[in-house]
Amino acid sequence: MERIYIQEVATRDGFQIEDQFVPTDEKVKLINKLSSTGVDKIEVTSFVSPKAVPNLRDAEEVMRRIDRQRGVTYTTLIPNIKGAERALECKADEVNLVASVSETHNRKNVRKTTDESFENFKDISSYLSGTNVQMNGTLATTFGCPFEGTIDEERVLSLIEQYLTLGVSGITLADTTGMATPKQVYHLCEKVRNRWPRLPITLHFHNTRGMGLANVMEGIRAGVDRFDASLGGLGGCPFAPGATGNICTEDLVHMLAFMDYDMRVDLDELIETSKYLESILNHEVPGQVMKAGKISDLYPVS
Amino acid sequence: MERIYIQEVATRDGFQIEDQFVPTDEKVKLINKLSSTGVDKIEVTSFVSPKAVPNLRDAEEVMRRIDRQRGVTYTTLIPNIKGAERALECKADEVNLVASVSETHNRKNVRKTTDESFENFKDISSYLSGTNVQMNGTLATTFGCPFEGTIDEERVLSLIEQYLTLGVSGITLADTTGMATPKQVYHLCEKVRNRWPRLPITLHFHNTRGMGLANVMEGIRAGVDRFDASLGGLGGCPFAPGATGNICTEDLVHMLAFMDYDMRVDLDELIETSKYLESILNHEVPGQVMKAGKISDLYPVS
Numbered sequence: 001m002e003r004i005y006i007q008e009v010a011t012r013d014g015f016q017i018e019d020q021f022v023p024t025d026e027k028v029k030l031i032n033k034l035s036s037t038g039v040d041k042i043e044v045t046s047f048v049s050p051k052a053v054p055n056l057r058d059a060e061e062v063m064r065r066i067d068r069q070r071g072v073t074y075t076t077l078i079p080n081i082k083g084a085e086r087a088l089e090c091k092a093d094e095v096n097l098v099a100s101v102s103e104t105h106n107r108k109n110v111r112k113t114t115d116e117s118f119e120n121f122k123d124i125s126s127y128l129s130g131t132n133v134q135m136n137g138t139l140a141t142t143f144g145c146p147f148e149g150t151i152d153e154e155r156v157l158s159l160i161e162q163y164l165t166l167g168v169s170g171i172t173l174a175d176t177t178g179m180a181t182p183k184q185v186y187h188l189c190e191k192v193r194n195r196w197p198r199l200p201i202t203l204h205f206h207n208t209r210g211m212g213l214a215n216v217m218e219g220i221r222a223g224v225d226r227f228d229a230s231l232g233g234l235g236g237c238p239f240a241p242g243a244t245g246n247i248c249t250e251d252l253v254h255m256l257a258f259m260d261y262d263m264r265v266d267l268d269e270l271i272e273t274s275k276y277l278e279s280i281l282n283h284e285v286p287g288q289v290m291k292a293g294k295i296s297d298l299y300p301v302s
Numbered sequence: 303m304e305r306i307y308i309q310e311v312a313t314r315d316g317f318q319i320e321d322q323f324v325p326t327d328e329k330v331k332l333i334n335k336l337s338s339t340g341v342d343k344i345e346v347t348s349f350v351s352p353k354a355v356p357n358l359r360d361a362e363e364v365m366r367r368i369d370r371q372r373g374v375t376y377t378t379l380i381p382n383i384k385g386a387e388r389a390l391e392c393k394a395d396e397v398n399l400v401a402s403v404s405e406t407h408n409r410k411n412v413r414k415t416t417d418e419s420f421e422n423f424k425d426i427s428s429y430l431s432g433t434n435v436q437m438n439g440t441l442a443t444t445f446g447c448p449f450e451g452t453i454d455e456e457r458v459l460s461l462i463e464q465y466l467t468l469g470v471s472g473i474t475l476a477d478t479t480g481m482a483t484p485k486q487v488y489h490l491c492e493k494v495r496n497r498w499p500r501l502p503i504t505l506h507f508h509n510t511r512g513m514g515l516a517n518v519m520e521g522i523r524a525g526v527d528r529f530d531a532s533l534g535g536l537g538g539c540p541f542a543p544g545a546t547g548n549i550c551t552e553d554l555v556h557m558l559a560f561m562d563y564d565m566r567v568d569l570d571e572l573i574e575t576s577k578y579l580e581s582i583l584n585h586e587v588p589g590q591v592m593k594a595g596k597i598s599d600l601y602p603v604s
Contacts, residue, residue: 104603146601179597182519183561209597210509210553210590214516217484251512259485288512295481295511299448301406 001262005226006253007041007202008034010277011062012077013246014234016046016053018281024058026280028065033273034231035066038265039249041073043096043228047083063090075136079110084124087133094134097121097168101156102145105176109140118162125166137163138172138204143188144179153188157195170200172228175215178208182218189222204228205247206235207286212247213255220261227252232274232285248287250274258295267294303564307528308555309343309504310336312579313364314379315548316536318348318355320583326360328582330367335575336533337368340567341551343375345398345530349385365392377438381412386426389435396436399423399470403458404447407478411442420464427468439465440474440506445490446481455490459497472502474530477517480510484520491524506530507549508537509588514549515557522563529554534576534587550589552576560597569596 011031015022027045034042044066050057059076068074075094076087087095099117100106106114121137128135141148142156160171173188185203192201203219203226205212216227233248250270257267274290313333317324329347336344346368352359361378370376377396378389389397401419402408408416423439430437443450444458462473475490487505494503505521505528507514518529535550552572559569576592 108603144597147603149598149600178594181557181560181597207512208590208594209556210515210550211557213512214519214557217516217519248512254511255483255513255516258483288510292480292510295446295483296451298451301449 001260002220003225004220004256004261004263005040006249006263006265007043007226007228008039008231008249009043009204009228009246010034010231010234010249012043012046012056013228013236014230014232015055017236018055018234021055021057022280024061024065027058027062030273030277030280031062031066033269033276035069035072036266037269037273038263039072040226041075041094043075043077044092046077046079047086048077048079060086060090063092078124080120081123081127084127084133088128088131092133094136094169095124095128096136096138096172097124097163098138098140098174099159100140100145100176101151101159102141102148104147105141105145108147114159118166121163121166129167135166135168136170136172136202137166137168138174139163140174140176142173142180143175143184144177146177146179153191156188157192160192160196160199164196164199170202170226172202172204174204174228175206178206178211180205180215181211182214185215186218186222189219189224193223200226202226202228207233207245207247213252216247216252216255229253231270232277232287232290234277234281234285245286248285248289250287251289254289254294303562304522305527306522306558306563306565307342308551308565308567309345309528309530310341310533310551311345311506311530311548312336312533312536312551314345314348314358315530315538316532316534317357319538320357320536323357323359324582326363326367329360329364332575332579332582333364333368335571335578337371337374338568339571339575340565341374342528343377343396345377345379346394348379349388350379350381362388362392365394380426382422383425383429386429386435390430390433394435396438396471397426397430398438398440398474399426399465400440400442400476401461402442402447402478403453403461404443404450406449407443407447410449416461420468423465423468431469437468437470438472438474438504439468439470440476441465442476442478444475444482445477445486446479448479448481455493458490459494462494462498462501466498466501472504472528474504474506476506476530477508480508480513482507482517483513484516487517488520488524491521491526495525502528504528504530509535509547509549515554518549518554518557531555533572534579534589534592536579536583536587547588550587550591552589553591556591556596
């Protein structure tokens with residue numbers, strides 16, 4: 001059985017763009033439930049400015065109050081050295097750095113050129129060196145930019161190289177606004193895997209145009225074994241017009257479980273947790289398995 | 303460029319379970335629009351009892367009033383010899399026969415054993431022999447049954463054999479309630495293709511649990527080149543509890559177009575037609591590309 005690692009991002013990528021602030025108590029409860037489903041990593045929150053992302057203004061409190069389970073990596077997104085300080089203080093296991101492959105998207109997202117972002121990451125890297133906090137390097141708009149369109153694969157490879165120089169322990173290739181096609185995913189992932197065969201690569205897909213799970217399958221075919229996903233399919237990106245949710249965690253786990261991939265995630269508990277999430281939010285979430293049930297849920301013949 | 307054939311089923315598989323009757327004028331207008339998008343086949347309607355499916359009680363009128371385009375196959379579902387008579391009278395190009403691989407589902411769907419269904423098909427075959435009307439044989443619940451669960455692949459093969467004896471020109475493997483996984487699709491399609499390399503096979507997927515487009519990719523990998531899909535992702539099955547829509551035609555064409563498959567379908571016109579469909583129905587449809595736009599629709603940098 002092939003091992004696949006499931007990484008949950010709903011409380012960061014999802015909550016940041018909700019219309020309403022999710023109360024801290026609910027966030028903590030949800031993350032604790034997620035921890036016990038067996039997912040490998042949880043992107044708990046984001047240490048950004050509370051003005052920029054008011055929904056995550058309780059980042060410290062959430063990080064401090066959650067129960068940590070052995071084997072789960074608790075990561076947080078950070079945009080700068082201030083974020084790194086906050087993450088270190090809260091004992092995050094990992095910080096997630098984000099730069100866009102597209103200059104235009106990077107400027108829109110963090111008001112910096114990509115070079116400025118990587119200068120910034122150097123300071124973060126120095127600051128965290130010698131601590132227990134790992135760094136993950138995310139490349140947003142890896143498969144396409146809603147402003148610039150097509151992305152040059154060579155630029156993706158060169159930015160991975162820059163991240164590796166900084167000492168990141170893994171790379172996330174993010175399809176920020178759901179522009180990746182299955183063929184493209186296979187092609188790029190094969191290239192990256194050939195160049196860095198032992199580098200842990202995460203694929204972060206959005207299901208904006210329905211291709212999310214098809215892209216996962218092509219990522220797996222190319223040898224990628226780590227996937228970000230969002231409970232209930234929550235998510236999007238405030239700086240990318242038209243973007244809708246991330247791929248849905250329980251739909252992903254459901255698909256892979258029925259193909260006998262080894263995830264060590266409790267699918268039933270995940271579905272229950274997604275229903276709990278929906279009850280917190282007071283609106284429907286895009287996840288489909290939580291509505292239709294698992295393929296093994298049979299109906300009485302009567 | 304690999305040729306892929308797109309077959310539209312919204313006006314049959316979709317409309318049959320809508321809460322409200324779609325007026326005949328709207329049906330005719332929609333089918334005419336679909337014809338001009340370049341799809342290869344349209345399942346126009348169903349010659350069933352108006353009592354069983356009141357939404358399609360205007361089957362004859364629709365068939366007679368639509369403008370037929372050269373190169374488009376106009377097919378209709380028929381359950382019995384009476385349906386065959388109506389189809390012949392209306393000059394359908396093809397009739398679509400449906401039997402479920404699952405005995406339980408067949409009984410629920412048409413109140414017959416599978417053997418009785420095939421006896422019935424023999425009469426239809428004799429009746430249509432010597433006419434211009436082709437027959438397509440659909441196997442419902444090919445990838446799983448909501449009552450019985452797992453389906454025996456050998457039974458699928460033996461029912462294909464039975465259809466071929468009757469003289470069908472093509473076979474549709476239908477995932478009636480969205481239970482197929484990508485690996486299963488590849489495995490079964492490879493088997494069927496190896497046994498009947500020149501037999502035209504259609505895959506009919508529902509996106510009930512989000513796996514629809516991933517399943518398409520695996521079908522293509524196994525050499526299948528015909529896919530049923532429903533405009534806007536409309537559809538379901540009245541006899542299969544929990545089932546939601548078919549895979550969405552414009553999402554399918556969008557994905558394949560950006561991987562350079564040759565479909566000869568006008569994607570923009572298809573998206574416009576899907577918006578028109580939504581305006582007829584007065585409710586949102588599940589299609590995603592019609593909401594998010596194509597991946598080539600860029601945003602101004604401003």
